Amino acid sequence: MTDIHRRAFIRVTSGVAALGATIGFPSLALGAARRVVVVGGGVGGSTVAKYLRKLDSSIAVTLIETKPNYTACFMSNEVLSGERTLESLTFGYDGLRRYGVEVVRGTVVGIDPVKKTVQTAGGESFNYDACVVSPGISFKWEAIEGYDEKVAAETVPHAWNAGPQTLLLRRQIEAMPEGGHVIIAAPPNPFKCPPGPYERASQIAMYCKHHKPRAKITILDPKDAFSKQGLYTEGWTKLYGYGTDNSMIDWIGAAGGGKIEELDPTTLTIQAEIEEFQGDVVNIIPPQKAGAIAFAADLADGDWCPVDKRTFESQRHKDIYVLGDASSAAKMPKSAYAANSQAKVAAAAIVNRFQGLEPGDPTFVNTCYSVVGEDFGISVAAVYSLDTHTNTITPIPNSGGVSPANASPEIRKREVSYAHSWFKNVINDMLE
Amino acid sequence: MNREDTMFKQVRNLILAVLVLLPVTVLAAPSGQALSFTCAGCHGTDGSSVGPSMPAIAGMDPEVFVDAMKAYRNNQRNASIMNRIARAYSDEQFKAMAWFFASQRLYLKPQEYDAALATRGAGLHDKYCEKCHENGGRPGDAGTLAGQWMPYLEYSMDDFLNGKRKWPRKMKRKVDAAIAEEGPDAVSTLIHYYGSQQ
Numbered sequence A: 001m002t003d004i005h006r007r008a009f010i011r012v013t014s015g016v017a018a019l020g021a022t023i024g025f026p027s028l029a030l031g032a033a034r035r036v037v038v039v040g041g042g043v044g045g046s047t048v049a050k051y052l053r054k055l056d057s058s059i060a061v062t063l064i065e066t067k068p069n070y071t072a073c074f075m076s077n078e079v080l081s082g083e084r085t086l087e088s089l090t091f092g093y094d095g096l097r098r099y100g101v102e103v104v105r106g107t108v109v110g111i112d113p114v115k116k117t118v119q120t121a122g123g124e125s126f127n128y129d130a131c132v133v134s135p136g137i138s139f140k141w142e143a144i145e146g147y148d149e150k151v152a153a154e155t156v157p158h159a160w161n162a163g164p165q166t167l168l169l170r171r172q173i174e175a176m177p178e179g180g181h182v183i184i185a186a187p188p189n190p191f192k193c194p195p196g197p198y199e200r201a202s203q204i205a206m207y208c209k210h211h212k213p214r215a216k217i218t219i220l221d222p223k224d225a226f227s228k229q230g231l232y233t234e235g236w237t238k239l240y241g242y243g244t245d246n247s248m249i250d251w252i253g254a255a256g257g258g259k260i261e262e263l264d265p266t267t268l269t270i271q272a273e274i275e276e277f278q279g280d281v282v283n284i285i286p287p288q289k290a291g292a293i294a295f296a297a298d299l300a301d302g303d304w305c306p307v308d309k310r311t312f313e314s315q316r317h318k319d320i321y322v323l324g325d326a327s328s329a330a331k332m333p334k335s336a337y338a339a340n341s342q343a344k345v346a347a348a349a350i351v352n353r354f355q356g357l358e359p360g361d362p363t364f365v366n367t368c369y370s371v372v373g374e375d376f377g378i379s380v381a382a383v384y385s386l387d388t389h390t391n392t393i394t395p396i397p398n399s400g401g402v403s404p405a406n407a408s409p410e411i412r413k414r415e416v417s418y419a420h421s422w423f424k425n426v427i428n429d430m431l432e
Numbered sequence B: 001m002n003r004e005d006t007m008f009k010q011v012r013n014l015i016l017a018v019l020v021l022l023p024v025t026v027l028a029a030p031s032g033q034a035l036s037f038t039c040a041g042c043h044g045t046d047g048s049s050v051g052p053s054m055p056a057i058a059g060m061d062p063e064v065f066v067d068a069m070k071a072y073r074n075n076q077r078n079a080s081i082m083n084r085i086a087r088a089y090s091d092e093q094f095k096a097m098a099w100f101f102a103s104q105r106l107y108l109k110p111q112e113y114d115a116a117l118a119t120r121g122a123g124l125h126d127k128y129c130e131k132c133h134e135n136g137g138r139p140g141d142a143g144t145l146a147g148q149w150m151p152y153l154e155y156s157m158d159d160f161l162n163g164k165r166k167w168p169r170k171m172k173r174k175v176d177a178a179i180a181e182e183g184p185d186a187v188s189t190l191i192h193y194y195g196s197q198q
Helices: A006-029 A043-055 A077-081 A096-097 A148-152 A164-175 A195-210 A228-238 A292-296 A334-355 A409-431 B003-028 B032-037 B062-073 B082-086 B091-102 B115-129 B150-161 B169-183 B186-196
Strands: A037-038 A060-065 A102-105 A108-112 A116-118 A124-126 A130-133 A135-141 A179-187 A216-220 A249-252 A261-263 A269-272 A275-280 A281-284 A288-292 A305-308 A320-322 A363-373 A374-388 A394-395
Touching: A037 A043, A037 A124, A043 A060, A043 A096, A043 A130, A077 A164, A077 A195, A096 A102, A102 B186, A108 A292, A130 A334, A164 A195, A164 A281, A179 A195, A195 A216, A195 A228, A195 A249, A195 A363, A228 A363, A228 A374, A275 A334, A281 B062, A281 B082, A305 A320, A320 A334, A334 A363, A334 A409, A334 B032, A363 A409, A374 A409, A374 B082, B003 B186, B032 B091, B062 B082, B062 B091, B115 B169, B115 B186, B150 B169, B169 B186
Parallel strands: A037 A060, A037 A130, A060 A102, A130 A320, A179 A216, A179 A281, A216 A249
Antiparallel strands: A108 A116, A116 A124, A135 A288, A261 A269, A269 A275, A363 A374, A374 A394
């Protein structure tokens, strides 16, 4: 038995609540409310906006986002199999407004770290005491000859941000003849959603198994290994004949010439390092870097934005915080849960700074589910602490890791339902 | 100096004393709040889950919370992921999170249930479960059942009945008796009863 006593505990918490009110008061007494401008309404931006208001409702929070609604990229592979609609992944920002967040539609084009202002394409300017930048990823269009934004929008979708390209890819798979060939070109590390390309192959296979059982899916990969590889291999073997001559899925890694160099969009032919591949449907997920504003605002060093991992404050400009996929947050992956976890660390750090307090020790979690097929879910989890000497977010030893190999069918089935509940709770924690 | 002034000074001194201590405590390790915030992506903001397979943990009794986390850490539950996560934390951190979640209000999301089954379950609950799961299974000294997500309760009961989770003291006897009285769908009626409390 533990030594917690409920009544004693309740006394302690009421004491702390009273104290919280006392701490909050002096910042009000100083006069003008502190102002935080959040750039980007994805997982990082929405979560930090909500938690800033939750932790200190005296802070004025403005969130600036280009799109009127949020469309989750996580779970969007299920649109490709027909398991869910894009609408089921789309959410408005009214939940954030209920927390007192001012949500503004606009595209941020510049941040002045000296005057502490944020500029939008529409010519508006917003003052801040702290600015949080969470723009997600952008693509290195120059990396693959013959592939550009126009080709992606019209014929060879990347579908690596959920939206019209997700629907385009779904339509192409549905229109593909029986026995057709789907090519998925996976990106090099680091990229958003490390298990995503492999879940995508799985979801497409799940659809084809019922509707086009002779279809083939080839994953061309510039890497020699990938996230949850053992579990994917197990699932593909059980569900899609992987490893046999009749396998629906084929994976070609770096050693086999999986790195792609050029696309001919008219014939849907890919020139890879060793041979050519021709598909009926081609999906190229290009190499990635931080979102555009990270470069415009001089927050990136190379492809990503270096941050102090205790607070997620930029190491290039004071009072600007960079969250989520755009930040350089090794050893956390670029995932929704990671961005959500980082956002809460940043929110607490910003509140502490406004109150003249040092930031607390951060703690981070990542969890990520993938649905490999019917009743076959897998997951990866990690709990991290900060190694302050190396500024590295480090998994806590002997914890975390992937689902066990050869788990019972019942556990695999449960992980599918956990994946869907995970989705609801991540959305809840960022937007509701 | 009158009595009120003295009290004011005592309270002020107490607050100051805690204020002096506070930053030190914060620096020593992640706070209970910081640790607990990381759970929300799976268990909902402050533990009020909106995902039917993930249990709500807001308002949970702190002892039940710590016991559950220790069981996960020791691989004593038929866990898919919580065992991997629980291994990252110390007993002190379990307690810190337990305190946080115990102090959170539980917001329930309505779920669909079968009214006829729920009525039968209500009778069974009063007879066999109420003694430990008081007030219809509201948060208390045993696990929260009232308004808990039904799919989660089904997983839990499957694990108990299939020998994959250790029964708490007396629970097996009570469940066996409920099944003997009501038949094989006794557990299902109970789950619908808990799901009906919204």
